[in-house]
Amino acid sequence: MATLLYRIGVGAARRAWLVITGWLVVLGLAAGAFLMFGGTLASSFSIPGTETDRVGSALEEELGTSGATANVVFHTEDGAPLDDAQRQGISDALARVAELDGVERVVDPFVTVEEMTLQAEDLAAQLAENETSTTALTTSRDQLQSALAQASAPGADPGAPGGDPATDVDSLTTQLTEVETQLAGLAVQADQLTLGQELMSFASEIRTVSQDESTAIGIVSFEQDAMTVGQDLKDAIMTTLDADAPDGVAVEFSSQLAASVDGIVGPGEIVGLVVAALVLLLMFRAVLPALVPVVSSLVGVGVGVAGAMALSGVVEMSSVTPVLGLMLGLAVGIDYSLFIVNRHRTQVRAGMDVRESIGLANGTAGNAVVFAGATVLVALLALNVSGIGFLGLMGTVGAACVLIAVLVAITLTPALLGLVGVRVLRRSERGAAPVAHAAPAPMRTSRAVTSIVGGVALLAVMAVPALEMRLGLPDGATESADSTQYRAYALTAEQFGAGQNGALLVTASLDEPLEELDVLPTQVAIAQAITDAGDVVAVAPIGISDDADFLAFQVVPADGPSSESTEALVHDLRALDVLDTGSTLGVAGFASGNIDISERLGETLPLYLVVVVGLSLVILVVVFRSLVLPVLATAGFVLSLLAALGATTAVFQWGWLGSVFGVNEPGPLLSFAPLIITGVLFGLAMDYQLFLGSAMRETYAHGASARAAVSAGRHQSRAVVIAAASIMVAVFGGFTFSHLTMIRPLGFGLAVGVLVDAFVVRLLLVSAAMHLVGERVWWLPRWLDRLLPNVDVEGAALERAHPLPSSPEVAD
Structure with missing residues (x-):
């Protein structure tokens, strides 16, 4: 592999414009495919086979109700009661919405009040x-x-x-x-x-007009489900209502309408990229070498994200999917290119020919990049074992973006370096004699023990909030305070009660059809039983099947859709035998769907960890030819993961520093955040371990003692690892302030995870543990040593064939 990458690097440097043009053509084709075939991204999630999905299918089959709904909140700007002209204007505006293609019907709040x-x-x-x-x-x-x-x-x-x-x-x-x-x-x-x-x-507390008559809720029902309603239709509805709103009346739209997925790049992401570029500039102290990783990553992420979005017209793709690809593509794209550029600069500074150095850097650092990328690919593709469609698609798209980042790093980066030439060094570095650095002494054992105790204690404290982690999906409460979704959510909770934001659909399937005179008694009995379950504000019948053996109700809980009481209510209702016949109630709706998705994802996490850790351990054993180091590396990852989840829970669920990170109302953690954070963080943690461990292994292979190799390898690689981790933190941190609220906990969790993993776990804890273990850290049974292939991730054989001018081999 190292020799192949060497040839690729030299060839790319020699035919730089051909390689650059090729990637630009690929980028153009991906962009063209997106413009021609790209579809609509969804802001909702569904998992086939859940209880909510089953109840939804029954509602469609029995009552013909399958489309999504969205609330529109009208309120007077001065808080006064709506006058007759304003009421009529709202009714007229809703009537025009009802005429739009794709809208099944609308619920006029004033007609509803009059009818009731x-x-x-x-x-x-x-x-x-x-x-x-x-x-x-x-x-x-x-x-x-x-x-x-x-x-x-x-x-x-x-x-x-x-x-x-x-x-x-x-x-x-x-x-x-x-x-x-x-x-x-x-x-x-x-x-x-x-x-x-x-x-x-039982339904008396269900209102469409507030008690002070200043606020009214209109409901728009779509012909399609939430995953397939197009953004064009949503935009048309909002445009119509905004344009036709009466004077003095403001219109706010719920997240089902206003959660736009257009534009996956916002100010936060751009700031993160700028910070990453500044880190590169500070590291290299030269513009051209700092630009190479940025340009490489932008090309790679452009190809990956545009290619992924080109498929959105044929597969149901959530808005988070391409954003995850963007986030990963930027972060690993910059880092992988950085490792190659840094190795190249070191070799050129030592007097090596530019093209020869590009090839050698591609064969050594590039070889490590390939194996580092392999760990990330394994972690992301393993999301498919969950059996959850949208999550598997996220992992596949993220893996594709990482694969493209690896390909760009080992082809486009050498081409760009070929064009840069000796300008990869600052003027003061060109022609200067290489600076020799004395090998650092091994760390003291007492310091290693202190580092482990202090580091583990710090991470354990950070992990404490994870013990109370709850999972859910975002609702209007998690949106920015200045967004229409948040205002709609807050107004509804204030004027109609928090439960109105997440009404439940409850169904009862009967063993036998009801006689006509038995319908009302049965409905009353069910409504009474639901009310007696507790934390219920209102119950209203919404339908009965033609053969009178299927009943449906709307249930308004006391609290919002993400509250613990609503979650408990859903479970209580599903366990309720209302008619003493052994038949239970079915529950669907936004809150119910959140609960089902979160529970399914929570059940998937242990299996996912086993698959990811198992496959990655195999890769690490092959790379490091050791059984002890992969175990230490994995144990360190567990500490990083728990700390990241704990910090994310503290901010987004407990509300700590909520004003800093735009958390208006604390709530459950994004349901698939632990899985995504686990997969991505594991891959990145192994990346840093790979680069640090490779340098340690190389020093040990050259005859140094195990403890001396730990200090020498850490000293040799810490600068580039610190820079790479800082870039990761900057990129992920930028997504913490994303305009898409669902991506914020992912960005924050990954930023914190990379921060503690690189600076606390890899550079401190694992290094200290390796020092304490000593020679045994490189232990491998002889029979296993004979079975494992020699991947030479450090490229030692290639280095021997292409030694630096200042190396002992050349001197001899």
Whole structure:
């Protein structure tokens, strides 16, 4: 591999413009494919096979309701009640929205209030009429019973009307039977009307107009589900409502409408890239070598992200997917190119010919880059073992971007270095004699012990919040305080209750169809049972199947969709046997979907860790030809991961430093954040371990003692590892302030993870542990040593064939 990479490096440097032109053509083709075939990115997630998915399918099959819904909040700018003109203007605007292609229907808040009022008045009027009729018929029945008793008494007057006493008795009996039948019917009607009123009382807290009448909620129902509703339709709805909003009325849109996924690069990402460029400039103190990694990464990430988004027209792709590719492509692209550039500069400074140095740097540092990239690829592709479609796609796209970053690093970087030539060094460095650095002494054992105790204690404290980590998906509360999504969420919670932001859909499948008179009693019984479950504000029936064996209800919980009480309510409802028949309730909705997705992802994490760690351990054993070092490296990663998850939980769930990181309302951690952070951080941690361990292994192979090799390898590689980690932290930190709220915890978790892993775990803890272990750190059974291939990740054989001018081999 090293020899092949050497030839690639020399060839790329010799035909620099051909390589550069080739990559620009590939970039153009990827961009063209995106413009021609790119589709819509989704802001929602779904996992087939979950309970929410099953209930949603049942709702579609039984009631024909499958489309997504979105809320629109109208409120007066001065807080005054909506006047008649404003109400009419809102109704007209919603009516125009209903005419848009893709909109199934809209719910006019004022029509809903009027219908509910009329329905209540109609029930009351029918009950009053029923009572009047019952009273009149009861009086008539009493009179008929009295007359019948007289007619049937012995010695009754035969001259009574009809002339025949028997006939009179028959007539009175017939009339009495008819009256009693009517009374029985009225009694049944009264029971049904009373049940209707009771059922309405359960829904009395569901409002579409606030009590102070300053705010109203309109609902837009789509023909398609949330994953397939196009952004063009959402934009058309928002444009229509903004343009037609009455004077004095502001319109706010829920995250189902306004969570735009257009533009994956924001100010935060650009700032992170600028900081990374400044780190390179400070490291090299020259513009051209600092630009090479930046240009390489931009080309690579452009090809990767544009290529991924070109597929968004044929696969359902969430907005986070290309952003993850962008984040990883930038970070590893800069780092991988940096390792090669840094090695090249060192060799040129030692007097090596530029092209020869490019080839050697590509064969040594580039060889390490290939194996480092392999660990990241394994970690990302392993996301497919989760069986979760959108998560596997994230991993695949991220892996593709990392693979492209590796290819760019070993081809485009040498080409750019070929054009830069000797200007890769500062003027003062060109022609200067190489500076010899004395080998550092091994660290003291007492210092190694102190480092381990202090480092582990620090990371353990950082990891404590992870013990209370909750998982969920973002809602309007997590958006920026100045966004329309957040204002819509806050207004709804303030005026209608927090639960209105995450109403549940509850279904009951019955063993047998209901008789007509049994429908209302059954609905009331179910509504009562749901209310008795606790933390429920309102229950309203929303549908019944044609054969009356499937009932659906809207349930408004007491708290928001991400609250612990709502999560507990979902589980309680699913375990409820409301009719004592053994059949349970089904629960769907935004909050329910969040819970199902989070639980499925949580169940996947242990399997994912086993696969990633197992495969990566194999790679590390092959690379380092040691069993002890991979174990130490993996143990250090676990500490880094727990610290990263703990810090992320403290900020995004507990709200610590929330104002700094734009956390308005603390809530559950992004459900797939632990998996993504685990995979990416493991790959990157092994990258740094690979570069540090390779230098240590190389020194040890040249005859140094194990402890001396640890200090020498760390001293030799720490500058580039510190720079690479700083660049990673800058790039990931930029995504912490992304305009896409879902990407923020990912950026923060990865930034913290890389920070502690590089500076605390790799440069401190693992190095100290290797010092304590001593010679045994490179132990490998002989039988295994014979079986393993010699990958020569350090490129030692290549270095012997192409020694530096100042090396002992050349002097001899």
